[in-house]
Amino acid sequence: MIYENDSEDLYKDKSGEQNRKKEYSKLFIFILFALAAQILALNPTSFNRMLENEVKASYKAIGEKNWLNLTDASYRHYNTIIVRSGFKQYFLDKVNRDTDDKNPLARLTAKLLPLVKRVTNNIQTLTYQILHRANLLMIWLYILVPFALAQLVIGVYSWRIRAYTFGNKTKTRMLVIKKLTKGILVGVIVYFALPNFYPTAGAYIPFIALLFASFLTSRYIATLQKHI
Structure with missing residues (x-):
């Protein structure tokens, strides 16, 4: 019986891991598709x-103050990644050039030039968009530090109060909290990958x-394993 239970637990662990890998793969493919669509399709x-x-x-x-810090940080990071790295000079500007070469391959490239210009422009715009959102996230994190610390203290003291009280262990609540946290993480990742059609709300x-x-x-800390 012991070996059977062990084998069942091992099977469940492997099954859960495989499901997680599938979910991560789907999310990764979705993000790549969303980024590629913005680069290729958007005007x-x-x-x-x-x-x-x-x-x-x-x-x-x-x-105003945080916004100035935000735009300055975004510009510096963009300049480092696109300009100072040489990516713009040695790749983006190179493929954007018009040519009078009569070579068939050059003519084909010339026909594709409008698409190439769209792609190179959108790569730069998308890069700045991601950097802007990353820096905006850090600004909000800085603003919310007092609130986060207060929530942490509340969670710790709530757990200490509940830890020695009688009652059922809230395993279901823990699972719900984990799923909600995972949902928030996925939402933030998707936020970085999608265009923002509602800028006021997106901020x-x-x-x-x-x-x-x-x-x-x-809530997760407060719901941790009880002692009795």
Whole structure:
């Protein structure tokens, strides 16, 4: 009986691991598809305007001082990745050049030039968009540090109070909290991969995610294993 139970637990562990790998693979494929679609399909002018509106919307959300720090950090990171790395000079600018070469391959390349220009422009816009959102997330994290610490303290003290009280162990609640936390993490990853059609609301997505993550962390700590 002992060996049978051990084999069943081992089978469940492997099955759960395989399911997680499938979920991660699907998420990874979705992100790649979303990024590729933005690079290939979006009109460069519309994409740039969309990003400008997103950056402007964050000004109202985080205030002038934080916004200046945000834009400065995003510009520095963008300049390092695209310009100072040589990626723009040795790749983006090279493939964008017009040519009068009569070679058939050169003519084919010339026909594809509008698509190439769209791709090179959208790569730069997408890079700045991701950097802007990453820095915006860090700004919100800095703003919410007091709230996160307060939630952490509440969780610890709640656990210490509950740890020695009689009652059922809340295994179901732990599973719900884990799933909600996983959902928030997936949502943040998707947020980085998708275009923002609602810039005013999009500026608060990191704030909402961090707010709920802090609260769920507090509830997770408070719901940890009881002593009796």
